[in-house]
Amino acid sequence: MTTITTSPAIKKAPSASPRARALRRFRRNRLAVAGAAVLGAVVLVTLLAPLIAGHPPNTVDLYAIRQGPSGAHWFGTDSSGRDVFARTLYAGRVSLLVGLTAALAAITVGTLLGAVSGLFGGWADHVIMRAADIVMSFPTVVVILVLAGIVGPSMTVLIAAIGLTQWPVAGRVVRGVTLSLRDREYIHAAEAAGANAWWLIRKHIVPAALPPVTVTGTLAVAQAIMLETTASFLGLGVRPPQASWGNMLNEAQNLTLIQTMPWLWIPPGVAIAVTVLAVNFVGDGLRDAVTPAGQGGGR
Amino acid sequence: MAAYVIRRVLANVLVFLLISVGIFVLVRLAPGDPVRMMVDPEQMRGGGAAFIEAKRHELGLDRPIFVQYGHWLSGALHGDLGYSYVGHRPVGAVLGERVGPTLQLMGAALAVALVVSVALGVAAAVRRNTAVDYGATVLGLAAVSVPPFFLGIVGIYVFSLQLGVLPSAGMTTPGGGGLVDQLRHLVLPGLILAFVTAGPFTRYVRGGLVDELGAEYVRTAEAKGASPARVVLRHALRNSLIPLITVVMYQIPQMLAGAVVIEQVFAWPGMGQLAVSSIGQHDYPVIVGFALYVAVLVLVCNLVADVLYAAVDPRVSLR
Numbered sequence: 001m002t003t004i005t006t007s008p009a010i011k012k013a014p015s016a017s018p019r020a021r022a023l024r025r026f027r028r029n030r031l032a033v034a035g036a037a038v039l040g041a042v043v044l045v046t047l048l049a050p051l052i053a054g055h056p057p058n059t060v061d062l063y064a065i066r067q068g069p070s071g072a073h074w075f076g077t078d079s080s081g082r083d084v085f086a087r088t089l090y091a092g093r094v095s096l097l098v099g100l101t102a103a104l105a106a107i108t109v110g111t112l113l114g115a116v117s118g119l120f121g122g123w124a125d126h127v128i129m130r131a132a133d134i135v136m137s138f139p140t141v142v143v144i145l146v147l148a149g150i151v152g153p154s155m156t157v158l159i160a161a162i163g164l165t166q167w168p169v170a171g172r173v174v175r176g177v178t179l180s181l182r183d184r185e186y187i188h189a190a191e192a193a194g195a196n197a198w199w200l201i202r203k204h205i206v207p208a209a210l211p212p213v214t215v216t217g218t219l220a221v222a223q224a225i226m227l228e229t230t231a232s233f234l235g236l237g238v239r240p241p242q243a244s245w246g247n248m249l250n251e252a253q254n255l256t257l258i259q260t261m262p263w264l265w266i267p268p269g270v271a272i273a274v275t276v277l278a279v280n281f282v283g284d285g286l287r288d289a290v291t292p293a294g295q296g297g298g299r
Numbered sequence: 300m301a302a303y304v305i306r307r308v309l310a311n312v313l314v315f316l317l318i319s320v321g322i323f324v325l326v327r328l329a330p331g332d333p334v335r336m337m338v339d340p341e342q343m344r345g346g347g348a349a350f351i352e353a354k355r356h357e358l359g360l361d362r363p364i365f366v367q368y369g370h371w372l373s374g375a376l377h378g379d380l381g382y383s384y385v386g387h388r389p390v391g392a393v394l395g396e397r398v399g400p401t402l403q404l405m406g407a408a409l410a411v412a413l414v415v416s417v418a419l420g421v422a423a424a425v426r427r428n429t430a431v432d433y434g435a436t437v438l439g440l441a442a443v444s445v446p447p448f449f450l451g452i453v454g455i456y457v458f459s460l461q462l463g464v465l466p467s468a469g470m471t472t473p474g475g476g477g478l479v480d481q482l483r484h485l486v487l488p489g490l491i492l493a494f495v496t497a498g499p500f501t502r503y504v505r506g507g508l509v510d511e512l513g514a515e516y517v518r519t520a521e522a523k524g525a526s527p528a529r530v531v532l533r534h535a536l537r538n539s540l541i542p543l544i545t546v547v548m549y550q551i552p553q554m555l556a557g558a559v560v561i562e563q564v565f566a567w568p569g570m571g572q573l574a575v576s577s578i579g580q581h582d583y584p585v586i587v588g589f590a591l592y593v594a595v596l597v598l599v600c601n602l603v604a605d606v607l608y609a610a611v612d613p614r615v616s617l618r
Contacts, residue, residue: 130310133601134314134601137549137552137597137600137601138552138593138594138597139552139553139555139556139593139597140556141556141559141560142552142555142556142559142574142590142593145559145574145575145578146322146325146586146589146590146593147325148578149574149577149578149583149586150325150326150328150583150586150587151325151328153578222443222444226443226444226446229446230446230448230560233446233448233560233563234559234560234563234575235575235578235579236575236578246446249446249448249449249452252452253452253564255455255459255460255467255468258452258455258456258460259456259460262456265449265452269446269449269452269453272445272446272449273441273444273445273446273449276443276444276445276446277440277441277444277445280440280443280444281440284440
């Protein structure tokens with residue numbers, strides 16, 4: 001951000017950088033702040049899992065199977081005597097990591113394709129935008145299902161499938177930003193000075209598109225966590241014994257376990273709901289913060 | 300209009316061909332012998348290496364890959380999707396008997412979702428920035444944040460196991476039956492799929508109605524002395540529902556994804572459950588058949604949405 005020198009007379013006026021103004025608007029949104037706080041807590045707790053958990057997540061203890069919550073095992077133990085609290089924390093690392101990586105992959109692809117679409121126009125634009133329409137209309141869970149079914153389930157397949165199916169949102173946003181920049185004088189000046197497309201994308205389009213892409217990226221994280229847990233629940237994502245919130249629910253999926261050991265499925269289920277809700281609140285707050293009323297925005 | 304429809308159909312056929320190439324390539328990457336995928340297992344029994352070699356030639360698997368693709372596609376278009384490894388029956392028949400239950404689940408959920416989301420969306424739009432409005436927003440966010448499989452397990456725990464009022468699995472009680480029994484089985488999976496679907500719908504109804512309520516013709520209607528209910532229901536709501544038609548069409552494939560998950564939780568004998576269990580059993584022909592079916596469903600829904608949108612709203616330019 002460049003600093004703008006202002007005369008002392010108007011120094012008190014609330015005209016900080018756009019980023020500072022967005023941050024202030026964000027802080028005024030109570031739901032968004034609450035979401036950010038909850039999300040921060042979830043990230044902190046999962047990062048500090050080795051210190052907090054008290055038990056390793058995958059160690060089988062046949063002397064302590066199917067125990068209810070107690071002082072020793074806060075969330076009880078599962079059918080192999082593994083500590084559910086520890087598993088929930090470590091599973092959070094996996095779910096958050098997959099969510100972040102997949103969302104990052106999606107917005108990277110989307111930003112590149114969107115910028116190319118907007119810069120070049122013509123048939124490239126046409127093909128990319130039609131592809132975006134079609135990709136968006138396919139249910140991602142089914143795409144993951146088919147890919148995992150044929151190639152075999154793994155975290156890599158999961159991230160690739162989410163990246164390949166979630167890019168259109170960012171793609172459309174970046175295309176819109178690019179179109180709005182294309183006829184600005186400084187872009188023409190850069191082109192006249194010999195800048196090529198890659199330079200324009202790196203130096204002008206990406207910085208301009210960063211605020212709206214941050215919003216779509218945040219919402220993409222929520223979506224990606226949801227998809228990861230769904231795939232893992234169906235047995236098509238993260239493979240056991242590595243715990244993920246989704247596959248912990250998968251393991252609890254029979255009537256006897258649902259009835260007699262609710263501590264197996266309540267913690268991971270609540271963890272998913274709370275985390276995804278928090279990320280969505282933050283995303284909505286960011287959207288309102290970077291696109292103030294009257295400045296357009298929307299979809 | 301006719302030219303527009305034809306252009307959209309051709310574009311969708313092109314997309315289908317691209318998808319079919321993708322699926323064909325994936326199938327070839329898949330482990331397993333393609334001969335096994337295409338030959339009736341009854342014939343395979345007792346056949347030695349020479350028999351398989353003869354079959355390979357007969358099926359054209361020694362021909363160039365393009366020829367093989369053409370052969371495979373024309374077979375698929377004629378309903379010949381090969382044989383299920385597990386059931387030893389044609390894939391078309393295996394898939395066919397699963398379509399009904401899935402459509403029943405999706406249809407019931409869609410009906411409930413539409414009624415609820417229109418009512419809630421209208422209430423939220425008319426009483427903007429009140430508790431009703433915020434409630435609708437939070438509910439909409441919850442619908443996309445709480446995983447349906449968790450809701451399903453909670454539903455089973457509360458209504459099937461603790462209260463004992465609703466069944467937890469299947470479409471009917473074995474040996475029981477009857478319409479009431481079927482409806483009771485539909486309640487939990489149907490309501491959960493409806494909840495997940497109603498979230499985005501409510502947002503659209505509210506947003507569309509808010510926009511329409513700001514339009515000039517609404518003020519005209521009010522000025523003429525129409526009652527508030529009449530202004531909302533007869534004037535604004537009718538126009539705001541036009542985009543919802545297309546949203547519903549676009550949402551149907553997404554509902555299928557929800558159905559896959561919910562069928563798994565409630566042991567509902569639909570296509571989603573078939574697909575998931577086929578993956579567990581490495582039943583590639585069934586997975587491919589499912590993929591093609593979904594591709595067709597998505598493209599048909601898109602096409603209907605595009606055409607309906609153009610037909611319903613004359614302001615849409617037919618590019």
